[in-house]
Amino acid sequence: MLWTIIVTIVGGTIIGLLGKAVAPGDRTRFPLWLTMVCGIVGMLAGSLLYWVLFGHNNGRFDDHPATWDNTTNGIDWLRHLWQVGVAAAAVVVAATLTGRKKV
Template structure:
């Protein structure tokens, strides 16, 4: 349980920072905690969207069925792309909701 929380926070920070970097406009005055929240949202929602749209028809691998958080054998790069895109959308939405202005 503790490991899941640590991975979620660290992964959320990485995905959130990448999402903030690819989001259009200047949003550098964004607080770090909100970036991490956007990254966590990007991780979860991006994984679920990828699973629903393209990942749920994969074949079994390593003697287990694919799940929403483990779709392929190895690193699932396309799922991470989906996560970054969703995190970028979350950054844009958070900046609009918090009244952050472009510089």
């Protein structure tokens, strides 16, 4: 359980920062904790969206069926791109809701 929390926090930070980097406009005027939240939302929602759209019909590999958080052998780069895209959308929403505007 502790390892899952650590991976979620570190991964959420990385995905959130990437989402903030690709979000349109100047979206860098809110705190790191909110970036982490956007990244965690991107990780979870992006993985689920990818699973629903593309991954649910993958066959078995490595002696287990594909699941929403593990759809292929190795690193699933397309799923990570979906995560960054969802995190970018979360950054736009967070910047809008917190009232952070370009100065």
